[in-house]
Amino acid sequence: MDNDIYKKLHSEGYLGDDSYNQLSQKHLTQLFSVHWELKTLLYLGVMLLSGGLGVLIYKNIDTIGHQAVLAFIALISIGCFIYCFKKKIPFSWGKVKAPNTGFDYILLLGSISMVTFVGYLQYQYQVFGLNYGMATFIPMLALFFIAYYFDHLGILSMAIASLALWMGVSVTPKTLLAYGTFNSKQIIFTYVAFGLILLTFAFLTQRFAIKKHFKFTYHHYGIHVTFIALLAGYFDNYESAANFVWLVPFFALAAYIYFDARRERSFYFILLTILYSYFALASLITRVLYGLMKYDAIYLLLMCFIASAIGLIFLLININKNLKQDDHI
């Protein structure tokens, strides 16, 4: 069928003779790529091997001994990093490609085993004592360094997660966490701060062109964390009428992210902002209407939801159109 189309396009004069010849020979010359299949197999192999070894060590820890295990993990980690330092393409503040397919995986393995090593050390020997902040701070720094030095987005995500862990651990002493009686207000403030730090990183990344392609990761995590933390703050203080102050920074942030996304033409972030703001507004309206009219409010509310959602659909379609029109200029 495809060849018929090529033939027709050729006879109608849309395709030149050279192109037509190439296209009709396509099924003979075209290579079949098994790239993703093999990559999946590689990934699966790494997962199976590390899982199997983990269980094997766990079951035989009595005969192997902790030092041997630690030495083994350290050996893997060091080996991976030596390989990466030898093979890497010179550092630059822009985007750096991996020298070969295996590189990213080896770097990932090295980083994971490094984190495991520190964690194991702390768990078994309490090297950092009760100073949990230190125990999470050092791997975090190392991860950020690796992410920037070797240009690895996956390790950047790991570093961001360990930043969250470090901030969480530092504000909440272990005893409180263990008994589940942690102060939720403190946690919320911490995560607002965490989200804002990420957004600042995103801004700085863009402003000073430091690994510009990292911005998406920072922005992505930052937006979700900040919005969710602010909403959590709003609902946490639901009894008090003054809780709407939580929504002031919420909408200020939403406006900032919206305009930033417009400038960057990132429809993903526009969509996120709109959906989060819609949720916040909807809960605000629900509250106001319920306060005014009690249960009679339900019809009005449902109609409000329908009308506003239809409005949002038109808004989305419009924004999409505008973004595209801008692109044409």
Next chain:
Amino acid sequence: MIIYKKEWLKNKYIVDLLKPDYTAGRITKEEFIKIKTAHPVGFYMPGLMVRVGLFILTLIIAIVATSLLSLMAFISVPMGSPGWPIFLGIGCYVLLEFLTKGKHYFHSGVDNALLYFSAGLLGGGFIWIIIDAHITTGDNLLGAIVIALLCIYLTLRFADVVTGAVACGAIFACVYFFWAMMGKFGLATMPFVMMIAAAGAYFGFNNLSKNAKGLYYTDCVAIVKLISLLTLYAAGNYFMVNRLNNMLNGLGDSHTAIPFGFIFWVWTVLLPIVYIWFGLKRKNTMLLRTGMVLVAASVATFRVYYHLLPIEIMLTLSGIIILAGAYTIISYLKTPRHGFTYAEPEEANTADNLNLEGLAIGQATSHLPPAAQAPVSRFGGGSGGGGGSSGDF
């Protein structure tokens, strides 16, 4: 039957067919631009993120609107008639037809949401009627037939992948329930009947995909083929047959023997290999990937019945074997051999460039005299929507 303009669908197929040829450099930019201009696609097909947003919002509207209507209609009487969801479903469907025709939506999120919502309401209503009728035998079959007919109609009309998949599953369910009504003989021969049905479906749709008629339903045909392949495997998988046999005959799960068990073991072990073999021979990605996934399923099936090695040793060994195998193949394919390569597929690695090119093309074509009556702004909204996906991230 199909709601979309056939000419646009054809044009879309042609442009989609030639896009990889253009990125691979088999045709020149001028030729591609000429072909795109001469084959306009006027559908509204926004990028993925827009579609997700529209889908969520439309679903919210549909849910809130139906609950508002239900609330108003049943303010005093308790709702208790299957006619109500069917009524709502028909209303939803009419809106869907109206919007799709008027706004030229083509799987844009809005129409997807309305389609699934109305299908759910209609299907639920019909099932409700069947349950209310208290039929003693064959109610399962009746339900499956109703769902199948509904989804076949919707798939033919809207060429949607999800309804296509549900229709295919419902048809297999029909075959199953129908054969189960044959009593003892039916149950004993069930796996073979399902195998025949699945194989027939696969080969039938495989022929259709080569036919010009299948052009409007490329994605639906693909999903039906995939489900048929999976059903074909599941019909003869030892674990599936064993459990079904136990369930139907009221035996416990400890019962592991089945009549002619040998056949099913051969099936379980060989079929994935056959898939992979044909996938490589025919250079068919779907067969190859399905085969790879089913190898894992077969290994899992085998482990349910035989414990040769402790799990950790098995994991470690298989990890080493897979890594070594993958590494060997990768280094073997460093230079392409026998038509295979380890290089990334050509469509994927130029995705970024393609967007920019799409924009450049959209701009260039605005100066060309349009061959058909396609407004230029539409054109950018079409599959020139390389521009459409540029909005993502």
